[in-house]
Amino acid sequence: MNSSISTLPTPLPLPADAPTFLTEHLPSASATVDRPHITVTWAQSLDSKIAGPGGKRVMISGPESMLMTHWLRAMHDAILIGVNTLILDDPRLQANLLPESLAIPPPQPLILDPRLRFPLSSRILAEWNERPLDRGKKVKQPWIICGDDVSFGKMEEVESAGARVVPVPLDEKGHIPPSSLPAILTSLNLRSVMIEGGSKILSSFLHAPTRGSNTSPSPSTGGSGVLVDSVVVTVGPMFIGDGIGVVPEGEQKGLPPLKHIHTETMGKDSVMVCSVE
Numbered sequence: 686m687n688s689s690i691s692t693l694p695t696p697l698p699l700p701a702d703a704p705t706f707l708t709e710h711l712p713s714a715s716a717t718v719d720r721p722h723i724t725v726t727w728a729q730s731l732d733s734k735i736a737g738p739g740g741k742r743v744m745i746s747g748p749e750s751m752l753m754t755h756w757l758r759a760m761h762d763a764i765l766i767g768v769n770t771l772i773l774d775d776p777r778l779q780a781n782l783l784p785e786s787l788a789i790p791p792p793q794p795l796i797l798d799p800r801l802r803f804p805l806s807s808r809i810l811a812e813w814n815e816r817p818l819d820r821g822k823k824v825k826q827p828w829i830i831c832g833d834d835v836s837f838g839k840m841e842e843v844e845s846a847g848a849r850v851v852p853v854p855l856d857e858k859g860h861i862p863p864s865s866l867p868a869i870l871t872s873l874n875l876r877s878v879m880i881e882g883g884s885k886i887l888s889s890f891l892h893a894p895t896r897g898s899n900t901s902p903s904p905s906t907g908g909s910g911v912l913v914d915s916v917v918v919t920v921g922p923m924f925i926g927d928g929i930g931v932v933p934e935g936e937q938k939g940l941p942p943l944k945h946i947h948t949e950t951m952g953k954d955s956v957m958v959c960s961v962e
């Protein structure tokens with residue numbers, strides 16, 4: 686729909702209070718629009734669940750690691766979730782736990798939504814529409830990546846409601862192809878993205894083999910063909926039992942080898958930073 690390139694403000698240099706293990710190991714500061722950095726992140730229980738039965742949201746992260754997640758959000762130009770997470774959790778996707786005095790802008794929300802099921806009642810859209818003075822500072826416009834076969838009328842309806850619609854070709858599964866994400870980010874002038882879930886999105890991006898042959902290795906991880914550069918996982922000391930796994934049932938095979946970079950204890954939780962080999 687709206688094909689104009691957006692201009693993002695240069696992010697503020699991150700203040701000293703960001704966790705050093707993030708600033709040291711996550712290269713979003715050195716990422717470029719031509720070679721965007723892709724971080725995949727989630728919070729899981731000891732039995733590898735990210736939500737409860739029926740996708741019910743569970744607070745896995747304690748206050749310390751949740752604050753870390755908001756720093757992570759602030760360190761990326763964009764935050765990406767699947768449409769099911771939007772529908773089930775109705776998240777805000779801001780960096781609102783960071784001290785207000787630092788005036789750190791939130792990441793750009795990107796929703797992968799092939800059929801454009803985006804609920805017009807969603808909180809991210811309401812906050813964008815209802816807080817005009819906070820635009821760009823505390824709230825960002827939701828950008829919805831959908832299939833290019835969605836009807837023009839539907840796209841127009843969502844754009845009239847205040848979101849931006851970005852149509853792209855779908856793959857044979859009817860998904861946004863993970864391999865197309867770097868080019869999508871480049872076209873949207875975004876240097877880095879934090880993929881936050883849910884389960885189907887985590888699986889599809891972690892299984893994605895390559896970024897394409899014409900891209901150079903990440904300067905910081907050295908990873909050559911891999912799509913995902915960094916993985917940041919919060920592990921909370923709890924069992925969820927029945928619930929949504931990190932990846933859906935039957936998709937545990939073929940996940941990539943990881944290289945451990947750092948583990949930090951944050952309150953009750955462990956936070957692991959890895960690169961993808």
Ligand SMILES: NC(=O)C1=CN([C@@H]2O[C@H](COP(=O)(O)OP(=O)(O)OC[C@H]3O[C@@H](n4cnc5c(N)ncnc54)[C@H](O)[C@@H]3O)[C@@H](O)[C@H]2O)C=CC1
Pocket residue numbers: 726727728729734735736737739740741742743745766767768769770771773774797798799800860861862863881882883884885886887889890929
């Ligand atoms: N603990 C945590 O860190 C997090 C937990 N969650 C939980 O995840 C659950 C939702 O997960 P899911 O149902 O798996 O939905 P999801 O949020 O992964 O969305 C899946 C949908 O995204 C669309 N999609 C577009 N491109 C895709 C691609 N390349 N691959 C896969 N899907 C693609 C499809 O329409 C698909 O149905 C919720 O219960 C939520 O609470 C979500 C984020 C973080």
Ligand SMILES: Nc1nc(O)c(N)c(N[C@@H]2O[C@H](COP(=O)(O)O)[C@@H](O)[C@H]2O)n1
Pocket residue numbers: 727728742743744745746750751754766770774775776777778779881882919
């Ligand atoms: N880091 C983390 N820890 C948990 O325990 C979680 N349940 C999640 N969930 C993710 O956070 C989103 C909600 O974010 P807002 O606070 O509303 O911005 C939710 O949709 C999941 O993506 N994350």
